[in-house]
Amino acid sequence: MQRTPPKSPLASATNLLSATQFQSDPNLSTGGEHYVSLRNKRKRHEESQSNLDEFKEEMKDFFKSLMSAQQKQLEKNTVTLKEIQRSSSNIENSVAFLTAQNEELKKTITQLQEERKEDKKHIAMLEDKIENMQMDVRKTNLEIKNVPKKPNESKEDLVDMVLNLSRTVGSQIKKEDIKDVFRVRVKKEGIQNPPIIIETSSTLIKNDVLKLCKAFNVRQKTKLCAKHLGLKTHEDTPVFVTEQLTAKAARMFFLARDLVKSNSFKFCWTAYGKVYVRKNENSPIIQIKNETAIQDLRNNK
Template sequence: MDSSMDKSFTDAESPPTYVSQRAKKPREDTQDSLTIQLNDFKKEIKEMMSLFSSKQEKELQHVSNTLKIIQQSNLNIENSIAYLTSQNEEFKKKINLLESQAREDKKYITILENKIEDLQVGCRKSNIQIKNVPKMKNETKEELIEMVMCLSQTLECKIDRSDIKDIYRVRGRKPQEQNSPIVVETSSALLKSEILKKGKAFNIKHKSKICSKHLGFKKQTDVPVFLSEHLTVKGSRLHFLARDLAKTRSYKFCWTAYGKVYVRKDESSPIITIRTEEQVQKLQLEK
């Protein structure tokens, strides 16, 4: 029987072995390992925080330095602006002073120009201009005097040679200009006015206005000739503008006398002395 049992155990699996185990206490080295790991973690966190803090300090230092530079730059800019503002105020004062001086100078220049104009008008008060007279070849003053004497006979205005103090032809602006004006300086302003008066009366009385044949020309006899006062450059300009004013604004009268220019709307209107171009412009704008 025993042999059969042994045989059955032999043929089959070995019988289980029952072993009892004791409960083990936690090992102290595990707790130490956790403590070490915790300490390492704390240390690592501290190092990270320290590194982060160090970086932050560097960044803050950099930002602080940058802010100081910006503040200094702003201070410099403020100082520059303050300096430029003070300079600007000085320039404004100087400009105002210069403008004021320029206005005073302009007034003084106008006064001087008017004085010069009056002097020129005074020097020309006895002069007449004969315009559009054909120019002769190798023209002499004697020939010019003969023209004036012939004209005086036509106008029935007695003139002696001694009444002609000087005579000359104005040089033309262009070399090819032939019919430049002839200036006749008479002995008195009264004689000048008489010649102009006779010339105006002749043109009203005769259909054939004053022309070159009345000055003794044998050729080019029908060239129209015009008598006028010897105006200054300013006077000539004002006379031109006044004539244009008379046409555009229907002024009935426009004339010159003793170097001055006058206009008049009609017989019942006041006489206006034209003194400046600005005055003509204002008259052009009047309703």
Template sequence: MYRSPGKSGSYPNVSKLDDVAAKPCPITARTKRRRSIESPSDTFEDRLHELAQEIKTEIKDMFDQFAREQNKNSNSILTTLKDIQQTNLALQSSITFLSEENIELKNKLNQMEQQSMKDREQIFLLESKFEDSQRTERKSNIEIKNVPLIGKESKNDLQEMLFRLSENLNIKIEKPDIKDIIKINKNKKEKSTVIVEFTNTYAKTEIMKAAKNYNAKNKQNKLCAAHLGLKTDADAPIYISENLTPKASRLYFLARDLKAVKNYKYCWTSYGKVYLRQNDDSPIITLTNEAQIQQLSNK
């Protein structure tokens, strides 16, 4: 005997199954490919495909986000670059302006230097003319230095001193030879200087030549206050020289120092000019300014 089979798990009423299938399903159908229960390998492939699609989507989203960020950064960079460009343009404009201004200032400076050079040349010419004028005015003058005057002497007294000096020098000086005679007192402690202005250079040259010869012959008894007829401080030495301009006096002072340091044999003045000579065979040097003396001292 055969046992009747038990109830199967299938739907008991096939007709009702058709009715159920005919009714609409409330669940939205998926767009994915329908998996087959009977094929496990197809299910793995579908999952792998879905995972790949998700990864692609995520990567695309990441790239899109990255692109948006890059666009944003690029826009920011472009804005910054534009600002920098504007700043550079402003700097370039400023530099151009400063460069043009610098060129203008250089031109003005060159003009000022040229004008300054012309002014210096003009000043030098004027100083030379003034020096020549002063030298011409003093060409007939002599100075008698270190005279022990008491301060009450008149012009007549000074003339008598000059006459007494000319007698001691064995030359003849008369009143018509004297244009003017004055005394200069620097201060009470120093002795005075007598300046004599002759009417001609001949009298001046004669008295200076005679004084030089007298001192050369009488080295133990050179000219002193007694030769002027003075009794007060009669032994005080007196010195006769040209009446130099202030510039020439300064040059003569420096020239005598140079003579001592560099062993020059001669240093003298003539008609207001200062001269140096190394020895009897060397050329005569006419000194015109202090820079010239400095050059000679540096040799």
């Protein structure tokens, strides 16, 4: 069964408008250039709906494309982040390894420093032992410095010099009391009169000669010189009789004499291979063991 559709309100309104005409109104139903048809609102609505659908589709495509690009970028970022995490993990492991290694190095350095201190103490102890041994070897020795050297000098010439010196100062040294006598060989050029070393048979004889030589220089206006050793040439050349010192003690004696020259100390002497200084008659006697002691005395003067 079919029914006739009801008339559209829009069509009824159009018919009514067509039926009602005013005299002043132009006839718009006729053709010509002034003819204007009624707008089809349904068509415009459909076009708008179509444009909206197209816009929706475009936006969907846009968002799909945007989401796809973001997904790809996210995947790239994820890969990059994983690489960064791996690198960070490697760096942390490296830092941990270096830190552990640094701690080991610190421990090793501390241990080496402690060992170095102990080694220095041990070396100082060994040096003192060697010094004492050298002093013990030299404890009976005399040294005569600045003696002119004779041409073709022999050991007998040196023995005669020692005996002449003994007679001059009043000592009773005999040839039998001289175990050995020799002139030091020097490698440096320019030293014309190397010292003469006399090995006596006892420390008593050595100390007696030293005491008599000192008394002679104090008592006589003419100090000990070459003629007192029986030399016929360069007779006025001054000579100096001392006990034979080790290289270290000789260095300390040299520095100690500088203290006396600077008026910091009044007395400086050696005894049994050791060096001593004293400020005045009432001050304590100070033994010079090393250069540090010299420096301390200079700073505290």
